[in-house]
Amino acid sequence: MPIREAQTTWRGSLEQGAGTVALTSSGVGSYEVSFPKRAADHAEGTTSPEELIAAAHTSCFAMQFSALLGEAGGEEIHLTIGAKVHLGPDPEGGFRIPRIDLVVGGAARGIDESEFRRIAEDAKRTCPVSKALAGTQIDLTFE
Secondary structure, eight states: OOOOOOEEEEESOTTTOEEEEEETTTOOEEEEEOHHHHSSSOOTTOBOHHHHHHHHHHHHHHHHHHHHHHHTTOEEEEEEEEEEEEEEEOTTSSEEEEEEEEEEEEEEETOOHHHHHHHHHHHHHHOHHHHHTTTSEEEEEEO
16 A cells, blocks of 8 residues: 655744645645644644644545445535644643544435435544544534
């Protein structure tokens, strides 16, 4: 199986430094990171580990969900998956990601709403990124 890579370069202290994360396997881009902007309400053009986790989780979940819908006989699958990755203080010090909210929208011909929700729960449980984030509460909501 393939191995994917990213690399971050960082200069300066946590509070005043900044870095660049490069998606080296794909080469699709490099993105600025900054702790003050990570901890702020507005990112102001920088990304963060939490946003990158959100991107990884939504894309992985969408792939797994579409596979399971197809196995269940679903056709004309259309999904919109959003993720809200929460950053908060860790009682043991520093910060942690206590929760991820996946927002699921879409439909598949031949799959009713009840089955759609059940399959979404299966996808949440079996998505490789969900498994990697097993120590984090992951909640599903539907649009």
